[in-house]
Structures are given as structure tokens and as C-alpha cells.
Amino acid sequence: MKKTKKINKTSKKMGKKLLFFNFVLFSILLLASIFFVYTMYNTRIVPDKYLILVSAVLLVFLVTHFVLTIKRKKVFSIILDLLLVLIVAVECLSIPKMGEFIDFIKYNFNAQYDVSVYNIMVSTKSEYNSIEDLKGKDIILFNETEGDELINQINNRIPDNKITNTEDIMGDLTKLKKDKTMIVICDSSYYETQVENDLEFENSVKVLDTIEIKVKIDKKDSKNINVTKNSFVVYISGIDTRSNSMPTRSLSDVNILMAVNPDTKKILLVHTPRDYYVQLHGTTGLKDKLTHAGTKKGGINSSIATIEDLYDSEIPFYIRVNFQSVIKVVDAIGGINIYNDQNYTVKSYVDDTCSYKPGWNNNVKGKCALAFARERHAYKTGDKHRGENQEQVITRIIEKVSSSTVLLNKYSDILKSLNNSFETNMDADKITSLVKMQVNDMAKWNIDSYNVTGTGAMEYTYSYPHQKLYVMKPNMETVETAKQKIKEVLG
Numbered sequence: 001m002k003k004t005k006k007i008n009k010t011s012k013k014m015g016k017k018l019l020f021f022n023f024v025l026f027s028i029l030l031l032a033s034i035f036f037v038y039t040m041y042n043t044r045i046v047p048d049k050y051l052i053l054v055s056a057v058l059l060v061f062l063v064t065h066f067v068l069t070i071k072r073k074k075v076f077s078i079i080l081d082l083l084l085v086l087i088v089a090v091e092c093l094s095i096p097k098m099g100e101f102i103d104f105i106k107y108n109f110n111a112q113y114d115v116s117v118y119n120i121m122v123s124t125k126s127e128y129n130s131i132e133d134l135k136g137k138d139i140i141l142f143n144e145t146e147g148d149e150l151i152n153q154i155n156n157r158i159p160d161n162k163i164t165n166t167e168d169i170m171g172d173l174t175k176l177k178k179d180k181t182m183i184v185i186c187d188s189s190y191y192e193t194q195v196e197n198d199l200e201f202e203n204s205v206k207v208l209d210t211i212e213i214k215v216k217i218d219k220k221d222s223k224n225i226n227v228t229k230n231s232f233v234v235y236i237s238g239i240d241t242r243s244n245s246m247p248t249r250s251l252s253d254v255n256i257l258m259a260v261n262p263d264t265k266k267i268l269l270v271h272t273p274r275d276y277y278v279q280l281h282g283t284t285g286l287k288d289k290l291t292h293a294g295t296k297k298g299g300i301n302s303s304i305a306t307i308e309d310l311y312d313s314e315i316p317f318y319i320r321v322n323f324q325s326v327i328k329v330v331d332a333i334g335g336i337n338i339y340n341d342q343n344y345t346v347k348s349y350v351d352d353t354c355s356y357k358p359g360w361n362n363n364v365k366g367k368c369a370l371a372f373a374r375e376r377h378a379y380k381t382g383d384k385h386r387g388e389n390q391e392q393v394i395t396r397i398i399e400k401v402s403s404s405t406v407l408l409n410k411y412s413d414i415l416k417s418l419n420n421s422f423e424t425n426m427d428a429d430k431i432t433s434l435v436k437m438q439v440n441d442m443a444k445w446n447i448d449s450y451n452v453t454g455t456g457a458m459e460y461t462y463s464y465p466h467q468k469l470y471v472m473k474p475n476m477e478t479v480e481t482a483k484q485k486i487k488e489v490l491g
Helices: 002-043 048-070 074-109 147-157 169-176 188-197 290-295 300-311 325-332 366-374 383-401 404-409 411-418 428-441 476-490
Strands: 113-123 138-141 162-165 183-187 205-216 232-239 252-261 266-271 317-322 336-340 344-347 353-356 359-364 422-424 446-451 454-459 469-474
Touching: 002 048, 002 074, 048 074, 074 411, 074 422, 074 428, 113 169, 113 188, 138 147, 147 205, 169 183, 169 188, 183 188, 188 205, 188 290, 232 300, 232 476, 252 290, 252 300, 252 383, 252 476, 266 476, 290 300, 300 317, 300 476, 325 366, 325 383, 325 411, 336 366, 336 383, 353 366, 359 366, 366 383, 446 476, 469 476
Parallel strands: 138 162, 138 183, 232 317, 266 446
Antiparallel strands: 113 183, 113 205, 232 252, 252 266, 317 422, 336 359, 344 353, 454 469
């Protein structure tokens, strides 16, 4: 009898402890589930039907667990306890991942300011080794847009200077190679342009320092465009700046128009060669390479306006990608496989040697993937082959990132590698609404592409009026075909 009472007493104590444990677990799950559903909602990419489904399932589990706990159904309660512990674990692992996505969207898609980068340059033959050596010296300045702010920063960094404004910046940069006393300050895009067109320039000139000026981004008003219902065009610009930042102005080595029709689920990619010989928007007289449009006043907006003129199509959105990000992204996903058609060795951006053999080169790391995307002198077709290599690198990255294994295992690394590596005027609401639409209907898109063509020639350009450069004269028949294809997709 005493043993029976003792067992009953012990059983009651165990029952109370189990009841207490169940209520604690229920409270934890309730709080975790509320926060989990709120975080899903806050990403703004989860369709309502999935939010309702997840909320209903969690609610059923919670109510069932509560009822069984009250009724003290120990066996069923313990089974549910195990399930709820598993659910809480999944929620706790998922919430930080969703938080990373929210932070990524807020950080990268709501930017209000850009950066103008100015290089302070001297000849490698000069005795100037640091910015301190420039005190009291004569400075040649090409100041198009920054006005007094740039002057003030120069005066703060280089005391007692004497500034002379120039109108012929390309001519002065050419002289800089051999002049031991010249000091030139100009937008970094002109340095990039000179490097592109003068093989000696990069090794003949050194950049002692840079000046960065914050500039408010001039965004087009695209609030009336509902990207889930209205057709639209996005300009994708791939820039090849040697800076780690996204300067306001730069050469555009990749120029792709993406026409999107969310109703018919059609996308058209129109590729335009960087050397296309076109009239830069707002200029008269000589035509110029398309890539030079991004170095002019207005930067990306100058490129957009020039392409709008060429294709007679409004472009409300743009995405600008810095090829420097290739290093970070490729390393984040563990390297890529690239196909090459000849043997050659080049130096990467950080002076490491990269060698490529004919055929597939497996597991190429970030520095050598970027060197591969940049190289043009090793090929007979020069820029044409470089453009093909750049498209290949982009394709290989997309293919690897699209792998579910890589995406799950490298999720955080991929998001971190993309931070500061691109710029867009498409705001967070439009991006998340597009993702939400795709998650909701999981539609298969019909993607087509078209390349306009032309004929190579040597011509004077608006940027280089005294020196003939290689250009590609447009085949206007292919341009007209591209216009028609864009109109058909946009409807």
C-alpha cells in the first residue's frame, strides 16, 4: 500500500514536471512561431497563400499541443514535444537567414548616394612618391561636375597648390607619361579610358591617391511602373573599374538591354558591342564608342540616354555591376570552370600569374576568373573575344549559384560577396514584388537573345578627336531588327 502511494506521488510529481515542461515548450514555440511568421512577412517575397498555409499549420500544432497538455495525454504529448522541438530548431535556423536577406535588400536596393572618384596622378619618372610631396606644386585639374567641393578637398590635402583648369584632359594625360613635374587630377573614368587606349599608360603613370565625393543619385521616376503587370526594360552595364568602389562614371564593357514582359513571361536580351560607333547623347560632331558614354557627365544616365537614342526605347531601370566583384563572388562559391581555346599566361589584378590551357580549366579562383574576363591582347579578335569571355564567366557563375547545394551551403557567403558590387535604381519594393510573383506562380520564362553586329574600323572619336581608335560601325539592319524584337516583347 505504501509502495503504491509512493509510486502515485512520484507519478504526480513527474506529471507536474512534464506539464511545466510542456507549457514552457509551448510558450517558446508560440513566441518563435510569431517571430518566424512576422519575419517571413517582412521579407515581402513570400506569397500570401504560403504565409496563410504556414501560419495555419503552426496554429494547428500549437492548439493540438495545448489541448493534449491540458488533458495530460502523456504519450501523444511527448511525441508532439519532439515535433515541436524540431519545428523550433528549423525556425531558429531560418530566421537569421531571412534576416540576412532583408538586410541585403535594404542595403543594396535603397541607395540614395553614389561616389565620384578622382585620381591624383604623376609620371612614374617623377620624384613624387606620396601626396605629401605635392605641397606647393602646380596642379592640372579637369573639374566637370564637382565644383568647389573638389577644390576644397584638394586644398585640404595639398596645401599651397596652384590649380590650372584644363579643357584637353586626354592630351594632358598623354603628356603626363613623360613629364616628371606634371600633376594631373581628373575623374577616374579618364584614367580607365586612357589605360584602354594606350598600352603604355598604366606602367607610365602612378596614382598617388584618390579623392571620393558623395553624390546624390539622379533616379528616374519609375513609381508608376508595376513590374509584376507592366512590361519594362532594364539596362545591364558591366563596368571594369580597377577601384573597389562603384564610381559614378566608368567605362561600360558589357551593355545588355533586358526587355521583360511579366504577363507573357518573355525576356529578350539584346547585346550591344562596347565599341559600337554611336552618337553620344547630348553631343554633336564626332561619334564615339558606346563604352565611353559612361565616362561622360551623368555617368550611367549618359549611357542610358545614348542607348535609348539608338533603340528608340525608354529604359526606366538599370543594373550596374563592377567586375571587381567577380573575385569575391567566384571565391564565395568555391571557384568556377571555364573553357578556353588557347594557351596563354597573364598577370591578375593583384600581380599573381594566371595560366590557361586549351579546353576546360577547372576550379578557377576569383583573381584568375577576373583576369580571364579582362584579357583581350592574347586573342586575335581582341575585344570581341574578351566580351565572349566575360559572358562566359557570368554564365558559369549563374550556373553554379543556381545549384541548390551551392546556394544552401554558401548562402551567407554569396550575399556578403554581392554587397557593394552592384548598383541599381530599381528600389527594394520592385525587386521583392518580382521575387514574390515568381515564388507565387513558379512560371517558366521564355528567354531569347539577340546580338547587333557591325564592321570594325579605325575612326576619330568624340573622346579622342586627334587619335584614331578601333570602333565598330553599326549594321543598322540588325539595329532595326533589335528594335522590332524589343517592341514585340514589350507588347
